[in-house]
Amino acid sequence: MSPSPATHYRGQIAAMATKHHKAQLVSPVLAEILGLDVVEIEVDTDTLGTFSGEIERTASPHDTAIAKARMGMDASGHRIGIASEGSIGPSQSIPFLQVCTELVVLVDDIRGIVITGTESAYDLVAVSADVDPTSDLADLLRRAQFPAHAVIVSALGASVPTVIKGIQDLVTLHAAVRTCTERSPHGRARVETDLRAHKCPSRQPIITRAARDLADRAATACPACSAPGFGLIRNDIGVPCSWCGYETNTLRARIHGCVSCAVEHSEIIQPELADPGHCPWCNP
Ligand SMILES: [Zn+2]
Ligand SMILES: [Zn+2]
Incomplete structure (x- = not known):
């Protein structure tokens, strides 16, 4: 065995x-x-x-x-x-x-x-907003779940990129907004979620x-x-409506496959006809 x-x-x-x-x-x-x-x-x-x-x-x-x-x-x-x-x-x-x-x-x-x-x-959690030093950041920071989630501040439209990452306190944030605003030709700084996994x-x-x-x-x-490695590789979508025959987006089968050989198994979810409730013609 x-x-x-x-x-x-x-x-x-x-x-x-x-x-x-x-x-x-x-x-x-x-x-x-x-x-x-x-x-x-x-x-x-x-x-x-x-x-x-x-x-x-x-x-x-x-x-x-x-x-x-x-x-x-x-x-x-x-x-x-x-x-x-x-x-x-x-x-x-x-x-x-x-x-x-x-x-x-x-x-x-x-x-x-x-x-x-x-x-x-x-x-x-992923936010992005353009601000200047006079902006009220309270709502943005609430949505950003700051400071548990870090933010990145960058200078909008700057020819030399200025990006300050991993910010998790207000003092650093306000200083970064001032610095990036000064370096932006539009006088704007972009504040967005730091999506690196250890900061998010x-x-x-x-x-x-x-x-x-x-x-x-x-x-x-x-x-x-x-x-090893057998599992779901794709969903097979498309079952005809039981009233009008139009092909609906209903899941027909889950296809499981191997990462090493070509074998595939279909796990039939809905073999014959779909409920007209899912048909864009019969139930728009
Ligand atoms: Zn139909
Ligand atoms: Zn195999």
Whole structure:
């Protein structure tokens, strides 16, 4: 009998490249579910781009996460690497809402696979406002959940970028607003949430839930080739309306797949016809 997939990683060591002590957000669930030991490798991963966009990311978040994991593997010599990467953008399903998506990847050069855990959330604290030294910041700071969440202040439109990060007290904040206002040709400073994980408590549980998704996948063996990492790869949307036959956005099946071989299993959710209540023609 092949060993259970949880034992694939039991007692093994994974390198996690991070600048901001993110390992504490992922290592407890990886230890609990997989028995995998995560060691933090201090590497400046900002060269790959930053969440807040001062250094533009050129690759997709997934490719960036894999590149980060490889930085930790290269620096340490470990053949398993972990990395996390977040992105924030408009929701595809809910208009006017921002969604935060966190990825945690496990790059496994022993088996030649990459396993990815994800989590999306709408409750990330993220504010942005342009101010000057006379502005009343009380409402903005309440929405920003300051000082538990840090803010960044930058000089709006300045030819030489002036960015002051990690601000968590009022004295530093007011001084930063004055400095950035003076350096802005418009006399305005931008105050926004510091989205780096160690300065943004509302991001931290999202990363931990992505790590749990990763661990659950890594603990699930492929029924065909027994590689670890079997799990949901996509949702199959589109079921005809039972009244008019129009293809509604109802979930038809969840497709589970392997990271190593081509096998896919459909978990049928709604096989035949959709409720007209979900049809844009019958129930607009
Ligand atoms: Zn219909
Ligand atoms: Zn397989």
